[in-house]
Amino acid sequence: MMPPLVGLRRWTAVPRQIVRSFNGRSNLPVHELVKSKVETPHARTRPLPSASGTVQFSAWRLAHAVKKADCLRLPTAAALWAGASGFLLENSNLFDWTTSEWCLNEGISDFYADFAGTGIAGRVAQGMALLFLEDNGYAYVGRFETEWKQRAAAQNKQWPGDKTRAPDFIAENVKKEWALAESKGGFLSPGKNAPIKTALKDGLNQLNGWDKFITPQPAKSFAIGTFLRESADTSGETSFIAFVDPEPEAPENPVEFPPDAVRRANYASWLSAMGLEDAANRLRKGEGERRRYELPILTVGARQYAVSITSVMPLYPDFSSRQFWSDFREWPFALFSWFRDGIDIELIGLDLQVLRTLGSSKQSSATSELMALEPSERQDTSTYLEGGAFYGSVFSDGSLVGELRMRRPAEAFPDFKWVEVEL
Secondary structure, three states, rough: OOOOOOEEOOOOOHHHHHHHHHOOOEEEEEEOEEEEHOOOOOOOOOOOOOOOEEEEEHHHHHHHHHHHHHHHHOOOHHHHOOOOOHHHHHHHOEEOOOOOOOOEEOOHOOOOOOHHHHHEEEEHHHHHHHHHHOOOOOEEEHHHHHHHHHHHHHHHOOOOOOOOOOOOOHHHHEOEEEEEEEEEEEOOOOOOOOHHHHHHHHHHHHOHHHHHEOOOOOOEEEEEEEEOEEEEOOOOOOOOOEEEEOOOOOOOOOOOOOHHHHHHHHHHHHHHOOOOOOHHHHHHOOEEEEEEEEEEEEEEOOOEEEEOOOOOOOOOOOOOOOHHHHHHHHHHHHHHOOOOOOEEEEEEEEEEHHHHHOOOOHHHHHHHHHHHOOOOOOOOOOEEEOEEEEEEEOOOEEEEEEEEOEEEEOOOOOOOOOOOOOO
């Protein structure tokens, strides 16, 4: 009996709008605002200062960032297994990728009910915040509240009495400096001004003082707002990102973080998204027995990536197993006539060198080996392989999402190589 091929998608009779949502590229200008103008009543933030830069991205890079933010918020494989392409498919009607600067499609700002629209805008804003952080050298990201509470409990430290909320993220750059970040954002109805002061002031309130409750103390804090307009909006402003970077405060009874805390949080959430839950828990806690995993290998450029092949039905069938692909070759030819226009195999993975570092056999040296990792060059382009092509995104932490598009599956199967790793 042939197992359900829920993880292999046919690429036939696909609407052009969805094709654009997978292949689109765009950018957003970035404006840095002065903290005093954001916090002072009646102080003007408009006209906006000249853009300090742009965040450039493909649809895959955006989906990668949204998926990474989701992983940090919901670190369980079952909640994440639909993969990055699920975000692009579900929201193919949301974005206009044809404009010089990224926009919503016409009518989208009022399309969703208030709660749904706020939720989607928040996810997009968190994804754009991660792209902003990566563009500024912050390759590694953890969920700040989760990390702080875990260590505060172990050190008998109480939640600060004057705090009701905490920032979204804690991030680390190539200099091993930390930063806190809070994301805000929204979809703007035509003609409506972006609520820059309200959003960024709220972000500053959420950041306020948290840097002094952690050691090593973060060198930076960012309140980041992403505001998206519709393509037909004739307002003077475009879609944009705005941010404020307040000065750090003097330490006050801080919770101590180990030097590899952010990196462990970053990679544990991604291992969980790959379905390697035991390995993720071991990395989070720094303890537990290792397991041996056999994973397919994808070569992109000069690097190899161990990948999991995602499914909308968690781990059934197990598309990442050697047995599945061996059986796939034995199925009747009728199967391939159904796939005559090709199949797309969604992948989520991690640089093999990074994965092997995470599986270090010596717990005493695991921290130093993890801290010795250097961010790699990110990739945001297609790569042609024998029998198909890879479309996707690789972040500087070595995480990968994308699709292996096979156009002649009856003649050219994905010829995966395999690797065994202990994690």
